Amino acid sequence: MFSRAYKIAVAAPPLLWVTVFLLVPYALMFCYSFWSVTPAQNIVHSWNFENYKELLEKPVYWETLLRSMWIAARVMMFSLALGYPLAYFLSFHAGKHKDLLYQMVIIPLWVSYLVRAYAWKTILGSDGVLNTLLQYVHVTRHPLEFLLYSPFAVVLTLTHIYTPFTILPIYAALEHIPRNLVEASHDLGATPAQTFWRVIFPLSIPGVVAGATFAFVLSLGDFLAPLLLGGPSGIMISNIVVSLFGAAYNWPMGAAISLGMLLIVVSLLFLSERLEKRWSFS
Amino acid sequence: MASITTAGAALVNNLSVARPTLLSIRNVAKNFGANLVLRNVSLEVSEGEFLTILGESGSGKTTLLRIIAGFETATSGELWMGTERLDQLPPYRRRVNTVFQSYALFPHLSVEQNVEYGLRVAKRPAAEIAQRVAEALDRVKMTGYARAKPSKISGGQQQRVALARALVNRPRLLLLDEPLSALDANLRRQMQVELKSLQRDVGISFVFVTHDQEEAMVMSDRIALLRSGELEQVATPREIYSRPATAYVAQFIGHTNLLKAEVRAGVANCGALSWTASLADGPAVFSLRPENIHVAGGAPAAGAARVRGRVIHQAFHGATEFMRVQCVDGRVLVVRTAGGLGLQDEAELEFFAADAIPVRESPERK
Numbered sequence: 261m262f263s264r265a266y267k268i269a270v271a272a273p274p275l276l277w278v279t280v281f282l283l284v285p286y287a288l289m290f291c292y293s294f295w296s297v298t299p300a301q302n303i304v305h306s307w308n309f310e311n312y313k314e315l316l317e318k319p320v321y322w323e324t325l326l327r328s329m330w331i332a333a334r335v336m337m338f339s340l341a342l343g344y345p346l347a348y349f350l351s352f353h354a355g356k357h358k359d360l361l362y363q364m365v366i367i368p369l370w371v372s373y374l375v376r377a378y379a380w381k382t383i384l385g386s387d388g389v390l391n392t393l394l395q396y397v398h399v400t401r402h403p404l405e406f407l408l409y410s411p412f413a414v415v416l417t418l419t420h421i422y423t424p425f426t427i428l429p430i431y432a433a434l435e436h437i438p439r440n441l442v443e444a445s446h447d448l449g450a451t452p453a454q455t456f457w458r459v460i461f462p463l464s465i466p467g468v469v470a471g472a473t474f475a476f477v478l479s480l481g482d483f484l485a486p487l488l489l490g491g492p493s494g495i496m497i498s499n500i501v502v503s504l505f506g507a508a509y510n511w512p513m514g515a516a517i518s519l520g521m522l523l524i525v526v527s528l529l530f531l532s533e534r535l536e537k538r539w540s541f542s
Numbered sequence: 543m544a545s546i547t548t549a550g551a552a553l554v555n556n557l558s559v560a561r562p563t564l565l566s567i568r569n570v571a572k573n574f575g576a577n578l579v580l581r582n583v584s585l586e587v588s589e590g591e592f593l594t595i596l597g598e599s600g601s602g603k604t605t606l607l608r609i610i611a612g613f614e615t616a617t618s619g620e621l622w623m624g625t626e627r628l629d630q631l632p633p634y635r636r637r638v639n640t641v642f643q644s645y646a647l648f649p650h651l652s653v654e655q656n657v658e659y660g661l662r663v664a665k666r667p668a669a670e671i672a673q674r675v676a677e678a679l680d681r682v683k684m685t686g687y688a689r690a691k692p693s694k695i696s697g698g699q700q701q702r703v704a705l706a707r708a709l710v711n712r713p714r715l716l717l718l719d720e721p722l723s724a725l726d727a728n729l730r731r732q733m734q735v736e737l738k739s740l741q742r743d744v745g746i747s748f749v750f751v752t753h754d755q756e757e758a759m760v761m762s763d764r765i766a767l768l769r770s771g772e773l774e775q776v777a778t779p780r781e782i783y784s785r786p787a788t789a790y791v792a793q794f795i796g797h798t799n800l801l802k803a804e805v806r807a808g809v810a811n812c813g814a815l816s817w818t819a820s821l822a823d824g825p826a827v828f829s830l831r832p833e834n835i836h837v838a839g840g841a842p843a844a845g846a847a848r849v850r851g852r853v854i855h856q857a858f859h860g861a862t863e864f865m866r867v868q869c870v871d872g873r874v875l876v877v878r879t880a881g882g883l884g885l886q887d888e889a890e891l892e893f894f895a896a897d898a899i900p901v902r903e904s905p906e907r908k
Contacts, residue, residue, distance in 0.1 A: 440646040
């Protein structure tokens with residue numbers, strides 16, 4: 261149907277893009293992760309598994325990795341807990357305000373991530389909005405220290421930032437449920453609650469899985485929120501990678517950790533796709 | 543023994559013995575904004591009756607069904623089932639089940655799980671569920687597909703599952719929203735017969751919605767013909783065909799010739815036609831079925847009206863033959879005769895005054 265020249269002309273730019281900015285960097289990273297660095301900070305191209313061994317042996321690495329996963333898991337749970345009811349309300353009960361409310365979910369995504377993270381800093385700080393308010397109404401006498409520079413701050417901020425990413429796929433899944441199935445369920449004697457658990461929720465699982473994956477994967481790789489709001493106790497694995505590629509100048513170790521994360525993320529995406537397929541009916 | 547009781551039930555069905563009223567629809571009206579969909583509909587459904595709500599698209603028939611099921615709320619009017627005010631109950635508290643036009647089977651559940659849904663949410667004991675589901679699947683001949691997902695079975699099979707899913711709950715009333723419209727012609731005719739005999743077997747009242755007058759005639763005990771949100775006539779198929787109340791009914795059910803006549807001193811005059819009619823003087827509309835017009839031969843029968851005309855079209859249908867005959871006054875009459883008449887140029891037509899049924903004119907609405 262299309263000429264060969266046309267096909268090449270269309271396919272070449274994206275292929276080139278993917279090769280230069282994705283495949284080559286990954287290949288380089290893969291190589292780096294098996295190299296090492298001398299005390300004089302020279303990178304030696306000798307192939308070995310030392311970096312991976314260190315990753316598993318040094319608590320600072322795997323503990324941070326586990327903590328990052330725990331933070332990501334909490335963000336995922338809170339995003340789902342907030343996002344699902346909102347998406348459900350939007351899809352089933354928002355009526356004529358549906359479009360407006362949907363836009364209100366989208367609009368925060370237009371605001372820079374940095375602005376939103378900084379906003380939380382102003383809210384949560386010792387002299388921040390929240391502490392000032394709490395002291396003003398005499399709920400607390402001293403500023404609450406755990407609000408800022410803590411895993412709490414990181415989880416809160418990431419939940420705020422990534423909740424829209426969970427709402428959208430859940431909303432899309434709910435919108436796809438034929439409404440006559442809900443009517444059929446009521447018709448067969450199921451109460452609204454029974455209808456939700458037996459029909460609506462099972463059919464929205466693909467959206468839940470997609471939303472959960474977004475929240476978890478995006479949070480796991482985040483480094484700005486922990487950098488700005490995490491403090492020493494809220495450090496995440498990406499902050500370590502950043503420092504390894506920067507001040508610490510240990511690219512091989514950084515590459516090994518990155519590859520480890522990549523492995524985790526790819527397995528998660530694979531798993532979530534399997535789950536989505538398992539729960540898709542059309 | 544079983545066949546005797548079935549035959550007995552069929553007999554009772556045929557001899558329209560006065561049966562107690564199951565559902566009573568009282569002055570139901572519905573508007574969506576400025577759009578009046580139903581105006582003042584009153585209708586009674588008897589126990590064990592097969593009632594068809596017949597109407598064109600946009601006549602409000604599906605809305606009426608949805609009001610009975612509880613998916614829509616009537617703007618005014620009441621629904622009563624026995625001593626219970628039905629319209630104030632949510633759909634899940636009504637002892638009414640629906641077979642949806644697109645079946646609405648749950649795609650994530652197997653055939654069996656679909657059928658047991660109503661019993662499960664009602665928290666019936668497991669043994670009872672298993673037995674009733676097996677019975678229901680057997681009744682619609684779907685036992686072999688119990689574990690299949692709805693997407694893996696054909697449209698006709700989905701239809702049967704939808705039926706089993708509704709009937710397993712033993713509702714007092716089953717609503718069917720054009721359930722056969724998605725099936726091809728052959729399967730459709732087969733399902734019409736099956737549905738009707740199933741209804742007789744289970745003895746549950748059916749309210750069946752369709753736009754297909756032939757389907758309505760074949761299946762119903764009574765037909766309620768809906769037009770622009772108002773009932774034109776509620777009657778048995780035979781009655782509605784032979785005694786149509788309005789010009790619209792006469793035209794909608796089967797074919798007819800509508801004659802706009804002027805009655806004077808017991809004689810109706812319409813162009814070259816005239817026949818005796820015991821009506822008050824004034825204008826009147828008559829419905830004359832094509833099969834009640836005969837090709838005449840010999841001397842005119844007593845009380846018969848005669849007219850000569852030119853045959854402008856003739857179509858052979860096997861058992862019968864349709865002719866369009868232009869009478870001397872220019873009026874075209876549709877005539878249905880027994881087949882094998884042979885080609886005709888001219889015809890002498892004859893009909894009996896008693897076959898010209900006076901009908902009300904149907905006023906324009908909307």
